[in-house]
Amino acid sequence: MNKPNTARRKSQPAKASTGKGAPEARSTRDLLLDATGALMSEGNTTTVSFADISERSGINSALIRYHFGNKQGLLEALIERDAGASYDGLDRLVEMDIPPEEKMRKHIQGIMRLYHRYPYLNRLLIELQSQSETEIAHHISERYTRRAVNAQVAILDEGYKAGVFRKVDPMLFHFSLVGACDGIFHSRSALDHVFGVKEIDETLRDRFAEQVAEIVMSGLRPVTG
Amino acid sequence: MNKPNTARRKSQPAKASTGKGAPEARSTRDLLLDATGALMSEGNTTTVSFADISERSGINSALIRYHFGNKQGLLEALIERDAGASYDGLDRLVEMDIPPEEKMRKHIQGIMRLYHRYPYLNRLLIELQSQSETEIAHHISERYTRRAVNAQVAILDEGYKAGVFRKVDPMLFHFSLVGACDGIFHSRSALDHVFGVKEIDETLRDRFAEQVAEIVMSGLRPVTG
Numbered sequence: 066m067n068k069p070n071t072a073r074r075k076s077q078p079a080k081a082s083t084g085k086g087a088p089e090a091r092s093t094r095d096l097l098l099d100a101t102g103a104l105m106s107e108g109n110t111t112t113v114s115f116a117d118i119s120e121r122s123g124i125n126s127a128l129i130r131y132h133f134g135n136k137q138g139l140l141e142a143l144i145e146r147d148a149g150a151s152y153d154g155l156d157r158l159v160e161m162d163i164p165p166e167e168k169m170r171k172h173i174q175g176i177m178r179l180y181h182r183y184p185y186l187n188r189l190l191i192e193l194q195s196q197s198e199t200e201i202a203h204h205i206s207e208r209y210t211r212r213a214v215n216a217q218v219a220i221l222d223e224g225y226k227a228g229v230f231r232k233v234d235p236m237l238f239h240f241s242l243v244g245a246c247d248g249i250f251h252s253r254s255a256l257d258h259v260f261g262v263k264e265i266d267e268t269l270r271d272r273f274a275e276q277v278a279e280i281v282m283s284g285l286r287p288v289t290g
Numbered sequence: 291m292n293k294p295n296t297a298r299r300k301s302q303p304a305k306a307s308t309g310k311g312a313p314e315a316r317s318t319r320d321l322l323l324d325a326t327g328a329l330m331s332e333g334n335t336t337t338v339s340f341a342d343i344s345e346r347s348g349i350n351s352a353l354i355r356y357h358f359g360n361k362q363g364l365l366e367a368l369i370e371r372d373a374g375a376s377y378d379g380l381d382r383l384v385e386m387d388i389p390p391e392e393k394m395r396k397h398i399q400g401i402m403r404l405y406h407r408y409p410y411l412n413r414l415l416i417e418l419q420s421q422s423e424t425e426i427a428h429h430i431s432e433r434y435t436r437r438a439v440n441a442q443v444a445i446l447d448e449g450y451k452a453g454v455f456r457k458v459d460p461m462l463f464h465f466s467l468v469g470a471c472d473g474i475f476h477s478r479s480a481l482d483h484v485f486g487v488k489e490i491d492e493t494l495r496d497r498f499a500e501q502v503a504e505i506v507m508s509g510l511r512p513v514t515g
Contacts, residue, residue, distance in 0.1 A: 109420060194479040195334060206483035214484055236485050237474065237501045244473025248465035254419040258431035259439055260461050276462045280509030288508075 094132045096122045098146050101139060105185040109253050111140075111192055137201050140193055144205065147183040151175060152209060155216045165224035169285070170278050172220065176246040177274035181265060184250040187243060214239050224285065231287040245277050319357045321347050323371050326364060330410040334478050336365075336417055362426050365418055369430065372408040376400060377434060380441045390449035394510070395503050397445065401471040402499035406490060409475040412468060439464050449510065456512040470502050 100122035104113045115136070119126035133139035154175065158168055180186060193205045217239055224230030249256060249265060256262045262269070325347035329338045340361070344351035358364035379400065383393055405411060418430045442464055449455030474481060474490060481487045487494070 191477050191479060194477075194483055202479070202483065206480055210477075210480045211484050233505070234497065234501055236481075236487075237498050240473035240477050240481070241470040241498070241502050241505070242473075244469035244471070244476065245466040246469070248467075248469025249462065251469065252416050252419075252435075252465050254416060254427070255431055255435045256461075256465070258419055258427065259436050262461075272459065273462050273466070276459055277466050280458070280466070280506060282509075283511065283513075284505030284508040286508065 093124060093128055094142075095146075097124055097129055097132060097139070098143050100124075101143055102147065102183065102185075105189070106183070109184060111185050111189045137193065137196070137199065140189060141201050141205065144186065144189060144193070144209070147186055148179060148209065151179050152212050155213065159216050159219045164229070165220050165227055166229055166282060168220045169224070169230075170282060172216070173242070173246065173278045173281060174271075174274045176243070177270055177277075180247055180250045181267070181270045184253065184265075187247040188251065213243075217242070221285075228287065230285040233285065242281065245281075246274075249273050318349060318353055319367075320371075322349060322354055322357060322364070323368050325349075326368055327372065327408065327410075330414070331408070334409060336410050336414045362418065362421070362424065365414060366426055366430065369411065369414060369418070369434070372411055373404060373434065376404050377437050380438065384441050384444045389454070390445050390452055391454055391507060393445045394449065394455075395507060397441070398467070398471065398503045398506060399496075399499045401468070402495055402502075405472055405475045406492070406495045409478065409490075412472040413476065438468075442467070446510075453512065455510040458510065467506065470506075471499075474498050 097118060100118045101113055104117055104121055105111055115126040115129050118124075118129060118139075129139060133142055155172065158171055158175070161168065163171075190205060190209055194202050194210065196202050214235065218235045221230055221233060221235055221238065225232055249269075253265065256265070265273075322343060325343045326338055329342055329346055330336055340351040340354050343349075343354060343364075354364060358367055380397065383396055383400070386393065388396075415430060415434055419427050419435065421427050439460065443460045446455055446458060446460055446463065450457055474494075478490065481490070490498075
């Protein structure tokens with residue numbers, strides 16, 4: 066496999082040898098995450114077994130436990146690899162000196178790019194939060210969901226104060242927006258069965274983002290008359 | 291709708307032998323569907339085992355195979371029980387003599403009521419369609435997804451011709467609307483973690499329906515100026 070981690074491996078200086086941080090260890094870790102993500106994307110599922118990951122990566126499944134502890138640890142690491150940087154980007158977007166409408170539009174486009182690249186992501190976030198007694202569930206909801214909600218609250222609030230958005234409930238807004246953006250990726254099978262569309266390419270992704278953004282932006286406009 | 295099987299159970303002294311058409315066989319079937327739906331709702335999941343269904347219903351799991359053949363057959367029957375009548379209602383809605391905006395609003399409220407009652411429904415529909423080589427996948431997509439799409443196409447078209455909706459892509463509209471409506475039900479765990487909301491009651495359901503409808507209806511309005 067010739068995936069992004071190859072480049073990263075080359076350009077990253079070797080971490081000091083704390084055992085787990087050694088370069089070859091890092092590389093095994095990345096390969097395991099690559100295999101997990103690829104299996105999820107291809108099967109449009111969040112359910113993959115250690116055996117499948119082992120077969121796909123060619124790495125003994127004992128090393129999954131060595132690197133990630135358990136399945137939850139692996140999935141948490143996958144989310145961080147896939148989405149960590151995007152959430153940092155979202156924080157920066159909120160602070161940018163552009164109108165709130167543009168922030169919201171960029172935010173919607175950003176979600177679509179993320180789901181297009183990692184179609185399992187939203188379902189994985191939800192699944193890990195469903196295991197509600199675990200520390201991971203708490204961590205996931207604070208690190209990802211609450212951050213997204215906070216960013217949306219900030220943008221909605223800015224737009225309301227500027228008179229360009231009407232008042233909406235940000236909690237309800239959050240869940241409907243995330244669901245709307247995930248819809249076509251989650252329902253990939255129906256997209257094929259009903260419309261004969263086998264692949265969501267970048268053109269389709271952008272059309273989807275554009276239409277959702279259009280509806281949401283018009284829907285947020287203050288009611289006149 | 292009242293709960294048909296409860297009434298039936300009372301009026302039908304149970305058990306024993308015979309053929310599929312016999313009333314007691316029908317009652318067992320309903321009890322198995324009840325147990326399956328209840329487990330899915332409570333766990334907010336679509337994954338339930340025959341063992342769990344058997345334990346919950348108090349019915350030997352061999353009878354699941356007897357009545358439904360296999361897991362897919364059981365899930366297909368569950369969808370039909372849960373949603374069959376709603377899709378018939380949707381066909382009637384399209385034909386009603388009311389303005390297209392009102393049809394769309396009623397349609398959105400109808401989806402919300404359905405997902406509120408059967409929060410696993412959308413995910414179950416998608417899952418069965420994902421098993422793309424099976425006849426059931428084809429049946430599910432024709433009987434449910436395509437019918438919903440057709441109804442939406444008809445309403446959107448009527449609204450466009452009446453000059454009250456702008457032109458949108460009905461395929462993209464379908465997936466974003468379904469996703470938007472399912473968002474809060476699918477993400478029930480995040481609703482709890484991030485907002486401390488443990489239950490989606492009818493008030494919350496109606497507020498969610500209202501806000502999604504507001505945004506969608508404004509979003510569909512023709513662009514002026």
